[in-house]
Amino acid sequence: MSKKYVVALDQGTTSSRAILFDRAGRLVDMVQHPFEQLYPEPGWVEHNPQDILSSQLAALTELLVSRDVGPAQIDSIGITNQRETTVVWDRETGAPVSNAIVWQCRRTAPIIEKLCSAPEVSSRITAKTGLLPDAYFSASKIKWILDNTPGAREAARAMCSTVTPGSPARASTPRSARRLPAVRCSVDRAVASRRRIPMRFVALRGPIRQADRPFFVRWLRQMRTLC
Structure with missing residues (x-):
């Protein structure tokens, strides 16, 4: 019986580790x-x-090859990741529409200041999410990408997620999505509307939808090839 291992994938802000x-x-x-x-x-x-994807795959591949560990020897995989870094991508092609805005980025601070100039809006967001409105979180980053990337808002296929364990299926887990204050499980449609973020842009991970299956299948095939 072959020896079993546990793999941890640590997708961080400056590097990816396996x-x-x-x-x-x-x-x-x-x-x-x-x-x-x-x-x-x-x-x-x-x-x-x-770069996020390729560095993580490269780290995993190098780890398994250097230790001569095959997929059948992997008992389980744990993932940790940078949750507020935000990506908007094309559902059909899987291609990002722009660079990811990193959690550290402060470009959207004016959006938050304008949105929360009305105290009732700020208190409503906090009541719904338990979070203080801040450019650190992902909702304002989504708005910025949609407003400043040509064609992103109009593209019916565009979807968004944080850098999250759901990424192979281009989706966010509900746990991650709670930190994205524009999502139905956290906030209501009124808040999303104020930020001009259509609910259809937010991908929540559940059963894999038919439209997402090609991504997931290609990802699994790629992993099998690399391993």
Whole structure:
């Protein structure tokens, strides 16, 4: 019987790591791949979403190959990730429509200040989400991308998510989505409307929809090839 392992994927702000543990919880090995940080203007921070994906896949592949571990030996995989970094992508092609806006980025602070100039709006958001309105969270980032990326708002196929365990199916888990104050499970449609974020843009992870199956199948095939 082959030895079993647990893999942890740590998709962080400046690097992606893959960590291998044995069934007793002992560290076996770790591989880390940094990726480029983009600063187009003072106070702005971006990532290339393809760099996020490729660095994480590269770290996992290098880890498994260097230790001669096959997919059948992986008992389970745990994922941790940067939740507020926001991506808008094309549901049909899987391609991002722009760079990801990183959680550190402050470009959307004026959006929050304008939105919350009415105290009742600020209190409503906090009552619904338990969060204080801030550019740190993802809703204002979505609005900025939709407003400033040509064709993004009009594209019926455009969807958004945070960098999240649901990413293979291009979706956010409800747990992650609660930190995205424009989502039905957290806020009502009135708040989303104020931010001009159509509810159809937000992908919540549940049963894999037929439209998302091609992404998920391609991702699994890619993983099998790399492993």
